[in-house]
Amino acid sequence: VPLESCLDLILRKRDGGALSAREIETFISGVAADRLPDYQVAALLMAVFFRGLDADELSAWTAAMLASGEQVDLSHIPGAKIDKHSTGGVGDKVSLCLAPLVAACGVRVPMISGRGLGHTGGTLDKLQAIPGFRVDLDVAHFREQMATVGACLIGQTDRLAPADRRLYALRDVTGTVESIPLIAASILSKKLAEGIDGLVLDVKVGRGAFMKDLESARELARTLIGIGERMGKRVSALLTDMDQPLGLAVGNALEVREALEFLGGGGPEDLAEVTLALGEEMLRMGEEIEGVRGGSSLSPRQRLVRAREDGSATRKFQEIVAAQGGEVAALEGRGRGLPAAPLQEVVRSEAAGWLVQVDAAAIGRAAVALGAGRGRLDDVIDPAVGLILHGKLGSRLEAGGPLCTVHYRDPGRLGNSLIWLRKAFSVGPAAPPARPLIFERLGNA
């Protein structure tokens, strides 16, 4: 792409015009091959931030990013291959719960996940709290495990959607991350490269989420569903609450333990509700894709509940862990063999009343301050540290009653974490209004 033609694209987009599919393909392949100067790419990204991309442009953009790399071929595996993607939150261990649960019910789950950054956690970091667990497996292993185990959870490889990685790195330093079309194209290009038939989205809404309000969450969901439709993939979305953390555990090993509880039929109610709702979406989507609606005498919800009760979900998780090199023994006795922090500190409420705020973003920051997450990409994570909430929004509290227990290693880091925790909780004189956990469902399926 000569400088002049990239300039043409910048000017057109800047002035509110549309780019052709061919132009977008040339641009994205130029980005992938590092043939375009960063300053022109940055200028175009900022113009897209202000002007957006229409439906045609978005499909072309996504398809070009997908085409910039390898695409996993899972066509040798029978049945529906469905992934779930979350826009990220605090205490969000849903992938650890959902992948084995849904795979135990017969839907294949090819899942390429990310790291935590900022105040949010990442599925890969949580999985790596299990001793030996490998997330850096190659595509050949991924395909084989999909066939044998039916679920595989790995990290990004350099070969899938490389244009996205380059673009993302530039967006991160040029203030162009928060663009719904760019976010949507980034998510879908990576997910479509996994070889999926369908995708269920968990679009988080609230102060701990990327999308702070329902309207922007809806816009992102609709955008993702729209691209999916044009690219012939089923996509549906649940908009779920991320004003407070999901479940009670925040921190990698602590969250693995909570996921184990869930898989065995226990765990916090909100975690179960969100996971089961997403699981139902995936099973229903699987039936539609396979064309065998009602193939089982049980409803999707009943099948999910049964897989928790009969131990098959837990066994599937153990299978996944074993297949990916993790120590299955570490999971026994509710994860007794997982890393544990040596020190604990209980944070207590000064006043009596009702818990009217549990700020997910502040809780996330508190966990990062302990070493459970990354402030920068090269920070090293301590899998053992984190915190356990003692109550959720609306809980009744006595004066001096426990708000949360901090699991820490380094007393120097505890102090910073406590600063965030003081901001996180508010106790009021009356119960807060109830807030829905699942706001709405959107879908093309």
Add this chain to the structure above:
Amino acid sequence: VPLESCLDLILRKRDGGALSAREIETFISGVAADRLPDYQVAALLMAVFFRGLDADELSAWTAAMLASGEQVDLSHIPGAKIDKHSTGGVGDKVSLCLAPLVAACGVRVPMISGRGLGHTGGTLDKLQAIPGFRVDLDVAHFREQMATVGACLIGQTDRLAPADRRLYALRDVTGTVESIPLIAASILSKKLAEGIDGLVLDVKVGRGAFMKDLESARELARTLIGIGERMGKRVSALLTDMDQPLGLAVGNALEVREALEFLGGGGPEDLAEVTLALGEEMLRMGEEIEGVRGGSSLSPRQRLVRAREDGSATRKFQEIVAAQGGEVAALEGRGRGLPAAPLQEVVRSEAAGWLVQVDAAAIGRAAVALGAGRGRLDDVIDPAVGLILHGKLGSRLEAGGPLCTVHYRDPGRLGNSLIWLRKAFSVGPAAPPARPLIFERLGNA
């Protein structure tokens, strides 16, 4: 400036916030020192394109660009130092007329000019049609000539407002040229570096100008005047027509000849009207700055007219040419010693009627096609080529009557030029509505 803090500025501007004077100073000095990555500068420029700069930001931006380089000190020279800046047009030889005319009336004119680019001409290219004329003089020469001759016309040096040069180069390839605050800061930072007391702007409006409509021209003028006010400089502006070329000559040596005619009291009426109006502004501003309103018994307009009639304007031009190494003899006999093209072609009207369109942009392109201007910065200019209009908007034409005479050297280039000229002229069955030459005056003076 670390990456993070530049990112902060991008995000704030992107989201409609304001940058502090200190932040702008850090940013601009970072640009000047090449300490910031181009992609972050490009992203911020595009955010400024969309969000603008408020009055405080603009003054800080201009002051920082000014401070990035040397500032010419003309304080040793008594009297008002006033420059004129044109936003650029076709056939715009006003600087060649105005600088000697105003200097002959006693106001000092320090003028740092630019090259032609795109369809517009540049004062430096016109001056260099005079054999030997040097525009690459240094600041020491500039200061001395200002003291002795009272006017000096040179090109940009690397030492004045270097941040502007870097920014402009990046704007040119990132689609961020057409931003009124960025244009205004660029103009004023360079002009203030000349050591001026005041500035008169000729903001061109119409299809041959950068500003196509009165509203955007007004906005640019107001923006420039506003910055000038905050920086303690008198600035006023005339909004003048550039729908058709100014005068009849387009092309470097041809325009020098037309300027010589003007200086001797002749030349096209529209050229005289615009030049005299700008000259009046400069003389009035000079009186205000010197505090000697009415120091002469003649009005500013009368003094300008006298300088054309008594030969002093022509002599001042000869003085400037001599001081800058040009062959004064080449100017004799209406510029007989200036380069002349070997070939001429008359373009004629097919129909009879009235000239209802003389598209300045198309005429400019026709001249560039002949070699009178640059399509790219490294194109070489032929000073001799160009064209002479035979009529202006509203002229009565016979069928077969002449529209213009093309002065050319290379028959191969004539063809391309004629394609533009066919588009430039329209002949209609009735006289077009009269269009004002000077739309309005704006000023802080």
